[in-house]
Amino acid sequence: MTVADTIVAVATPPGVGGIGVVRLSGPEAQTIAQRLTGRTGLRPRHAHYGRFVDPARGEALDDGLILCFPAPHSYTGEDVVELQGHGSPVLLEAIVAAAVDLGARRARPGEFTEQAFLNGRLDLAQAEAVADLIHAQTAQAARLARSSLDGALAAELEPVSRAIRDLRVIIEAEIDFGETDLESEAAPAIARRADALHASVRDLLERLRPARYFAQGLRLALVGAPNVGKSSLMNRLAESEIAIVTDRPGTTRDVLRSPIAIQGIPVELIDTAGLHASEDSVEKIGMQRAREAATGADLILELRDLTRPETVPAFEFPDDIPRLTVWNKRDCVDERSFPSDTIAISAHTGAGIDVLKQTIVDRLGAGEGGPQRFSVRARHLDGLRTAATHLAAIRPEAPPDLIAEELRLAEHALDELLGHQDHEALLGEIFAGFCIGK
Ligand SMILES: Nc1nc2c(ncn2[C@@H]2O[C@H](COP(=O)(O)OP(=O)(O)OP(=O)(O)O)[C@@H](O)[C@H]2O)c(=O)[nH]1
Numbered sequence: 001m002t003v004a005d006t007i008v009a010v011a012t013p014p015g016v017g018g019i020g021v022v023r024l025s026g027p028e029a030q031t032i033a034q035r036l037t038g039r040t041g042l043r044p045r046h047a048h049y050g051r052f053v054d055p056a057r058g059e060a061l062d063d064g065l066i067l068c069f070p071a072p073h074s075y076t077g078e079d080v081v082e083l084q085g086h087g088s089p090v091l092l093e094a095i096v097a098a099a100v101d102l103g104a105r106r107a108r109p110g111e112f113t114e115q116a117f118l119n120g121r122l123d124l125a126q127a128e129a130v131a132d133l134i135h136a137q138t139a140q141a142a143r144l145a146r147s148s149l150d151g152a153l154a155a156e157l158e159p160v161s162r163a164i165r166d167l168r169v170i171i172e173a174e175i176d177f178g179e180t181d182l183e184s185e186a187a188p189a190i191a192r193r194a195d196a197l198h199a200s201v202r203d204l205l206e207r208l209r210p211a212r213y214f215a216q217g218l219r220l221a222l223v224g225a226p227n228v229g230k231s232s233l234m235n236r237l238a239e240s241e242i243a244i245v246t247d248r249p250g251t252t253r254d255v256l257r258s259p260i261a262i263q264g265i266p267v268e269l270i271d272t273a274g275l276h277a278s279e280d281s282v283e284k285i286g287m288q289r290a291r292e293a294a295t296g297a298d299l300i301l302e303l304r305d306l307t308r309p310e311t312v313p314a315f316e317f318p319d320d321i322p323r324l325t326v327w328n329k330r331d332c333v334d335e336r337s338f339p340s341d342t343i344a345i346s347a348h349t350g351a352g353i354d355v356l357k358q359t360i361v362d363r364l365g366a367g368e369g370g371p372q373r374f375s376v377r378a379r380h381l382d383g384l385r386t387a388a389t390h391l392a393a394i395r396p397e398a399p400p401d402l403i404a405e406e407l408r409l410a411e412h413a414l415d416e417l418l419g420h421q422d423h424e425a426l427l428g429e430i431f432a433g434f435c436i437g438k
């Protein structure tokens with residue numbers, strides 16, 4: 001995007017609605033809006049009524065409200081004008097086309113928010129939170145995204161990033177004065193500070209990890225031998241007869257997916273074909289799909305059958321995916337016949353289902369009362385992991401420039417999360433911390 005670009009797009013969802021909004025942002029937004037509406041002298045942040053006319057054809061397109069948000073007090077930080085017309089996709093497209101004729105460019109997806117980030121109206125995590133808020137599938141997911149948008153992630157990251165920078169300032173100063181080793185009394189103190197920073201990044205990582213599921217959803221695969229009741233459990237959890245259930249082993253062949261919510265977490269529930277030794281060619285394809293679905297899941301629910309406890313699925317469970325073993329058909333056996341710490345359910349009667357849901361949530365550390373306070377993406381966790389790795393690599397006996405480099409990489413990883421890459425700031429800080437003559 002060049003400075004001169006003015007972008008335009010329909011801001012309301014595709015389809016028919018009571019009203020539809022066309023949004024313009026950029027240096028020409030006001031001029032283009034004036035030519036479309038014939039109105040000049042619009043008062044900032046006031047609603048004006050007007051007609052929208054295609055100046056090229058002199059043809060009235062619609063009428064509605066015009067709202068003007070001059071820079072920098074707008075969403076994008078540039079001049080923004082909103083035209084609120086009737087919610088007809090055809091009309092809204094005609095308004096956009098007329099704006100394009102007048103010099104605007106069609107906005108790319110997310111470009112208004114990108115512009116807000118580039119103009120410093122939002123940090124990167126907030127920009128991501130805008131998308132998470134719009135796409136939130138549950139009220140809890142929306143609440144967490146809202147709090148990210150309010151800057152909660154930045155509030156957690158910035159003190160850590162600042163502390164890393166402070167430590168680096170000290171070490172860079174040593175380097176600037178030609179030190180090749182840290183003074184013996186400085187080394188233990190620096191090691192202690194690096195350890196403390198590593199611990200705080202790891203703590204942050206632990207606290208943030210579960211929140212990822214609220215923004216991105218949790219893929220929960222139901223896996224087991226044939227006939228243990230996977231499809232029955234799917235239907236029970238989805239409260240709908242989605243999957244075919246029969247007493248014949250091998251009923252489910254395809255992978256079935258259903259969106260549900262467990263305690264505010266958006267869950268994609270995945271029912272799969274029963275896994276056992278089979279030579280049937282169709283069944284083998286189904287089982288291959290089942291294994292693929294399981295390896296792509298965030299959590300595997302291995303379903304077993306209390307009436308046939310010896311039956312296990314023909315599957316090598318991946319080590320890196322959390323697994324929960326759940327026993328079904330408890331209505332068929334004596335309640336005293338299984339240990340109290342087993343998760344025993346009945347897909348038929350619904351017994352134990354609430355405990356199962358709670359266990360799933362606890363297993364992921366994602367309960368309502370859990371530590372998550374804002375939405376988190378995989379990118380954020382990756383950045384924190386990178387920072388933790390660099391902090392863990394610091395050896396006080398190493399040359400100071402190596403230590404400084406690890407700190408720089410850790411700081412960089414955190415700053416990237418918020419989109420801050422201002423290295424002038426560090427230089428300024430180093431020299432401001434010097435006393436004259438040293
Ligand atoms: N008594 C009892 N029967 C159950 C329960 N859950 C499932 N069943 C029965 O077990 C049989 C198999 O159920 P499904 O849900 O089709 O089992 P599945 O694991 O999906 O089987 P495949 O798709 O063949 O792998 C059906 O006759 C169900 O009615 C339960 O909790 N109690």
Ligand SMILES: [Mg+2]
Pocket residue numbers: 230231232243244251252272273274
């Ligand atoms: Mg089934």
